[in-house]
Amino acid sequence: MRIDIITVVPGLLEGPFSHSILKRAEDKGIAKVRVHNLRDYSSFKQKQVDDYAFGGGAGMVLMVDPIAKCIEFLKSEREYDEVIYMTPDGKTFNQQMANELSLKGNLIILCGHYKGVDERVRQKWISREISIGDFVLSGGELAAAVVADAIIRLIPGVLNDETSAMTDSFQDGLLAPPVYTRPSEYEGMKVPEVLLSGHQSKIDSWRFEASVRRTKERRPDLLEGKGLEGDFSK
Template sequence: MRIDIISVVPGLLEGPFSHSILKRAEEKGLAKVQIHNLRDYAIGKQKQVDDYAFGGGAGMVMMIEPIAKCIEALQSQRTYDEIIYLTPDGATFDQVMANELSLKGNLMMLCGHYKGVDERVRQKFITKEISIGDFVLSGGELAAAVLADAIIRLIPGVLNDETSALTDSFQDGLLAPPVYTRPAAYDGMEVPDILLSGHQAKIEDWRFEQSVRRTKERRPDLLDRE
């Protein structure tokens, strides 16, 4: 998989992709994340990427010309399965969407800033609009990092144990069950006997029951979607 991310402040994305699972995925040749500075495609000597909104109002708007030049330059090199715009009014990102996107080959992400992008960018180039929640960030960079992490970890071979991602919260519409590790007893608190029994079928039944219980208690809305 290759993910190209267009940003006005690319420095915000350097950290997330230079550590842990995302770095490992790139070292294994399973995923490549490339950050593109929109100012490299900016207008005039001032490297302008934003301007005042027609009709007035507070805040600046990202201009169409620099974005169009950047997207078209990238499209001349490869075909993209999706061109994603990170925006608060997009579809809410969830595990189902992460699973679907993890099957793609080439993704492009455009990070919004200021009061957003010229609407014509969305009309002409964007194929998918995504939000990571009902709140507003200073820009789409952190949202892009969240998407990339959630997607890349699902690619076969990225995680050492490929079954790990399949047992994450939300994969089956439920929250994950409680987990324990050594020591078996600590400060009067003990690991449930079933987990020490060695009866794998009974353990799986217990985990499912715990997932359902935890979901009912903490996220009953997930059960209502069924």
């Protein structure tokens, strides 16, 4: 997979992709992330990429021309499955969307900034609009990093344990159960005995019930229509 991110603030994305799992994916040749400075595609001497909105009002708007030039340049070099625009009014990102996008080949992510992009960009070039929540950031860069991280970690070979990503919260519509490691007792707090028993079927049952219980307590909306009305209070 290759993810190309278009931004007016490329420095914001230097850290997330040079460490941890994302760096490992790059080193293994499994996934690449490339950041493109939108100002490099400006036709103006001062590298301007924004202008005032027609009709007035506060805030600047990213212009069509530099965005179109950048996207068309990238498309001339390879095929892309999606051109994604990060925007507060996009569809809310979730695990199911991450799973779907992780099966794609190449992606372009356009980061919104200021008051957003000229609507004609969205009409002609964007195939999917994504939001990471009902709030507004200074730009789409941090949101793009979140989406890229969630996608890339699902690609086979990125994580050391191939099954790890499949047991994360939301993969089965439930929150993940509590987890423990050594020591088995700390200041009187003990690890549930079933987790030390070695009986995998009992452990699996405990984890499922703990997942349902935690989901009921913290995200009951996730259980709607799942038919999990039993008593998981223990």
